[in-house]
Amino acid sequence: MKHTISILAAAAVLGSAQAATAATEIEFWHAFTGRLGELVAEQVETFNASQSDYTVVATHKGNYSETLNAGIAAFRAGEQPDILMVFEVGTATMMAAKGAIKPVYEVMGDGFDQSKYIGSVKGYYTSPDGNMLSLPFNSSTPVLWVNRDKLAEAGIDPDTDMSTWEQVGGVLDALKEAGVSCPMTTAWQSWIHLENFSAYHDVPFATQSNGFDGTDTELALNGAAQVAHISAMGQWAQDGKFIYAGRRNEGGANFRAGECALFTESSAGYAGIKAEAEFDFEVRPLPYWKAVADEPQNTIIGGASLWVMEGQSDEEYAGVAAFMDFLSSPEIQAKWHQDTGYLPITTEAGELTREQGFYDANPGTDIAVIQMTAKEPTANSKGLRLGSFDQIRGIIDEELEAVWAGDKDAQTALDSAVERGNALLRRFEQAAR
Amino acid sequence: MEKRVTFKGIWLPLLLVLPQILITAVFFFYPAGQAIWQSLFIPDPFGLSMQWVGLGNFEYLLSDRYYRASFVTTAIFSILVTLVSMGVALYLAVLADRLIKGSGAYRTLLIWPYAVAPAVAGVLWLFMFNTRVGVVSWYLGQLGYDWNHVLNEGEAMGLVVVASAWGRISYNFLFFLAGLQAIPRSVIEAAAIDGARFWTRFRTIVWPLLSPTTFFLLVVNIIYAFFETFGVIHTITSGGPQQATTILVYKVYSDGFVGQDLGSSAAQSVILLVVVSILTIIQFKYIERRVHY
Secondary structure (H helix, E strand, C coil), X not given: CHHHHHHHHHHHHHHHHHHHXXXXXXXXXXXXXXXXXXXXXXXXXXXXXXXXXXXXXXEECCCHHHHHHHHHHHHHCCCCCCEEEEEHHHHHHHHHCCCCEECHHXXXXXXXXXXXXXXXXXXXXXXXXXXXXXXXXXXXXXEEEEEHHHHHHCCCCCCCCCCEHHHXXXXXXXXXXXXXXXXXXXXXXXXXXXXXXXXXXXXXXXXXXXXXXXXXXCECCCCHHHHHHHHHHHHHHHCCCEECCCCCCCHHHHHHCCCEEEEEEEHHHHHHHHHHCCCCEEEECCCECCCCCCCCCCCCCEEEEEEEEXXXXXXXXXXXXXXXXXXXXXXXXXXXXXXXXXXXXXXXXXXXXXXXXXXXXXXXXXXXXXXXXXXXXXXXXXXXXXXXXXXXXXXXXXXXXXXXCCCCCHHHHHHHHHHHHHHHHHHHHHHCC | CCCXXXXXXXXXXXHHHHHHXXXXXXXXXXXXXXXXXXXXXXXXXXXXXXXXXCCHHHHHHHCCHHHHHHHHHHXXXXXXXXXXXXXXXXXXXXXXXXXXXXXXXXXXXXXXXXXXXXXXXHHHHHHHHCCCCCHHHHHHHHCCCCCCCCCCHHXXXXXXXXXXXXXXXXXXXXXXXXXXXXXXXXXXXHXXXXXXXXXXXXXXXXXXXXXXXXXXXXXXXHXXXXXXXXXXXXXXCCCCCXXXXXXXXXXXXXXXXXXXXXXXXXXXXXHHHHHHHHHHHHHHHHHHHHCCC
C-alpha cells in the first residue's frame, strides 16, 4: 500500500515536471502587491490555462524602484526575466539601454496592429517614429475628487462648476470662510501640478518635445503658465486653503477621512476612495486656467509598462508576444480597467466597458478616459521622456515644498528646479551616449 | 610587565591570521576598490558602456552646493543622534544600576527597541507624528502647537533624530550597564564613606572608569548615525522637506538606487569613506588619550 502511494506520487511529480518542460517558461517580474497583485496573478493564471505552449511565471520584486533595480542587476548577471515592469519615469532609462531591451513592436512581429491602442496611453512609450517600445500595463491620469457633503455643509452648491482653477479659487475662498480646515489637498504634486499641468495647458515641460526628440533636453517647467499656477497654489497654501500633506499620496488619508473638500489625485484612487469614504464623493475633470488656455489639451499618464528584455530564445519571445496579445484583448483589458480603475489601453476595451454598462453603474469612472482621449496629443502632451526623472521629481518636490512653506516664491523655486534638474539631465546624456 | 607569546618563523602566525585577512579582503578591500574604480566613470545602469571621466564625478559633486550643504546636515544629525542616544542610555543605565529589585525585568524591557528594524521604527514614529492622524501631533494640536514636519525643517530633523536614536538607546544602555557593573563596588563605597555624594562619585570615579565604554560607544554611534540611519530617513522624510534631512548616506542611496547614477553614487561612497576614516583617526588620536583603561 505504502509502495503504491509513493509510486503514484513519483509518477505525479514526473508527470508535472514533463508538463513544465513541454511548455516554454516566460518570466514576468512585476511590482504589485495586495489586491493588484491578486489581479495580476489572476490574469497570468487565465493565460496559462488558455493554452499549453507557454507558462508565464509572475514574480513580485518589490516596489517600482526595487523592481527596476532587480531587473538591472539581473541583466548585469545575465539572468534577466523575459518581461520587466517599469514605472513611467523609468522609460528614458530603459529606452537608452539599447542592448538590454527588445522593442515590443519587434517582439510582436508583422501582424501587430498598433492603431488599436489608445494614442495618449501608448504615446508615452513610443519611439519618435511612432512604434511601441513597451506595452502599457497600468495607466492612470489625475482628476479632481470632490467631497460633495463638505461643499454642502459649507453652503456651496455641490454641483457648482469647477472646470477652471479660477472657479476652484472662488470655491476655496468660500470653504475657508465657512471654516473648513482642509479646503484642498493633493497627491503626487510634481506629476499633477507640473507635469500634467504643462500637458493640459499645451506648454512644454522640457525642450526637445519633452525629451522625446533626444537626450539633449532641458527642463522648461519655469515658464509663465507654470509659475502662475504654482504661485497661486503657494498663495492658497499661505492662506490655509491648500494643505500640503506629503510628496506621495499621503493626502489621500485626509480626503478619505472626510477632512478635505477637494483632492487632486490619480483616477486609480477610485478603489480606495470607494471603499473608505463615508460621504458623497464625485470625480471631476482636472481644472485648467482659463487665463492660460481656452480649453484644455489632454492629460498624461502615470503608471507602468512592460518591457521585453534582450537575450532570450525565439520560443520565449513567441510566448511573450502571445501573452501581450492576451493582455491587450478587449475582455481582459475591460476587466482590468473595471477592477482597478486604471485606464484601458485599447479603444475596444473602453467601448466594451461602456456596452457592459459599467460607466452608467459607476458614474465618473469614464472622466479619466474622456480627459485623456478628447484631443489628439501634441508634442507637449504626449508624455515625458527624461533621464534620471525619479530624482528630478525629488528636486521638484523639494522646491515646491519651499514654495508651500513660504521660503521661496514660485519663480525662484522653479528656476532652481530647472537648474538642478538640468545638471542631472546632462549626466544622463553623458551616461547614455 | 606584559606577557607576550612569540612565534618562531613567519608561516604559522600568517596562517592563523589568514582567515581574517581573507574576509577583510573579500568583503572590504575588494568592494572598496570597486567603488574607487567606479567613481572614475559614468556608467550606464545596465553596464553596457562606461565613460571615463577621471575626477569628473568628484568635481560635479563638490561644485553642487546642495551636496556641500549635506555635510552640515550630516554633522548636525550625527551629533544629535549620538548625544541623544548616549545621554538617555547613560541616564537609564545609572538608574538601572541602582535598582535592587526587579532590575532584570527593567533591563529586558529597555533592550526591546533594539530588536525593531530601523525602517519599522521609522514607520512607527511616522504614525505617531503624522501631521493629520498622528496621536502625538493631535495632542500637540490640543496644546495649541501646530506640528507639521512635512514643511517645517526643524521638526523634520527632530523627528528623524529621535526615531534614529530611539532604537540605539537599548544598545548603548546594555554597554553602559555592563560598564557600570564592572566598576568595583569597594571603590565607590570607599568614596561614599569619605563623604562623597552621588554626583561627586559619578564625576570623579564612575565617569573616568566608564570612559573606555563611552569611547567605544562614541565611535560606534557616530558610524551608526553616518551609515545605518537611511532606513529611518527613507520612511519618514525621504530627505525632505526641501533637503533638511538629506544626509550623505541617504544621498548615496537615492543617487545610486533611485537615480541609477552609479558613478556619482560610487564617488559619494569614496568621499564618505574618507570622511569616516578621518573622523575615526581623530577620535583615536585625540579623544582616546583621555580614556583610562
